Amino acid sequence: MAHHLDLEEQEQLDRLKHFWRAWGTPITSVLIVVAGAIAGWNGYQYWQNRQAAQAAALWDVADMAVRAGDQARMEQAFGDLKAKYPGTAQAAQAGLALAKALQDAGKTDGAKQALEWVAQQSADEGLEALARLRLSSLLMDQKNHEEALQQLSGNFAPAFAAIVADRKGDILWLQDKRPQAIAEYRKAYQGFEDGLEYRRLVEIKLDALGAAPQDVAASAAQARQP
Incomplete structure (x- = not known):
C-alpha cells in the first residue's frame, strides 16, 4: 500500500514538473507585471497625496497674501502653483483670487490673463465656469462683446x-x-x-x-x- 502511494505521489510530482516547465515562465511574468502594477499604483497614490499637500500649502500662502493685500506675494504663489501643480483645484482658486485682486486694482490685463489660464487649464468644471463667466464680465466692461460671447459658448455644467x-x-x-x-x-x-x-x-x-x-x-x- 505504501509502495502504491509512493508511485502515485511520484506521478503527481512528475505532472507538476511538466506543468511548471510548460507554464512556469508565463506565470512568473504575469506575477512580475501584477507586482509592478501594484507598486506603481501605490507610488502614484503617494505622489498624488504629496502633490495635493504641497499645492494646499501654496494655496495657504496665496490666501494669506490675498487677505493682506500683498499682490507680489499672490503673483509668486500663483506662479508656483501654475508651474508645479497646474492640474490642482488650488491653482485654479489662486488664479481666481489673483484675478479679482488685480481687477479691483484696475489691472485688467493681468486679471484677464489669470482668468484665461483658469478657464483653459482647470480640471474642475465649476472653477472653469466661474473663470469664463468672470472673464465675460471683464470683456463686457471693455466693450469687447464678441469675445465675451465666445467665453460663454461651449459646454457648461x-x-x-x-x-x-x-x-x-x-x-x-x-x-x-x-x-x-x-x-x-x-x-x-x-x-x-x-x-x-x-x-x-x-x-x-x-x-x-x-x-x-x-x-x-x-x-x-x-x-x-x-
Missing part, C-alpha cells in the same frame, strides 16, 4: 445654465440685439427657481425689454404638463 443665459442676454442687449436678448433672458427665467432674487432681476430685464415674464412662466408650466 447644468448648474450654470441659467446664469450663462442671463449673461448672454446682457451682452446681446448691449449689442442692441433685442430679440436674441429676450430669448436668452427667457431661458434664464425658466432656469431659476421661483423665489430666487436672481430670477426677480431677470424679470425686471424682461419687463424693460417689453417681454412679459408671466408668459414665460405660463409656457414653462404648460411644457411641464403631461
Whole structure:
C-alpha cells in the first residue's frame, strides 16, 4: 500500500514538473507585471497625496497674501502653483483670487490673463465656469462683446445654465440685439427657481425689454404638463 502511494505521489510530482516547465515562465511574468502594477499604483497614490499637500500649502500662502493685500506675494504663489501643480483645484482658486485682486486694482490685463489660464487649464468644471463667466464680465466692461460671447459658448455644467443665459442676454442687449436678448433672458427665467432674487432681476430685464415674464412662466408650466 505504501509502495502504491509512493508511485502515485511520484506521478503527481512528475505532472507538476511538466506543468511548471510548460507554464512556469508565463506565470512568473504575469506575477512580475501584477507586482509592478501594484507598486506603481501605490507610488502614484503617494505622489498624488504629496502633490495635493504641497499645492494646499501654496494655496495657504496665496490666501494669506490675498487677505493682506500683498499682490507680489499672490503673483509668486500663483506662479508656483501654475508651474508645479497646474492640474490642482488650488491653482485654479489662486488664479481666481489673483484675478479679482488685480481687477479691483484696475489691472485688467493681468486679471484677464489669470482668468484665461483658469478657464483653459482647470480640471474642475465649476472653477472653469466661474473663470469664463468672470472673464465675460471683464470683456463686457471693455466693450469687447464678441469675445465675451465666445467665453460663454461651449459646454457648461447644468448648474450654470441659467446664469450663462442671463449673461448672454446682457451682452446681446448691449449689442442692441433685442430679440436674441429676450430669448436668452427667457431661458434664464425658466432656469431659476421661483423665489430666487436672481430670477426677480431677470424679470425686471424682461419687463424693460417689453417681454412679459408671466408668459414665460405660463409656457414653462404648460411644457411641464403631461
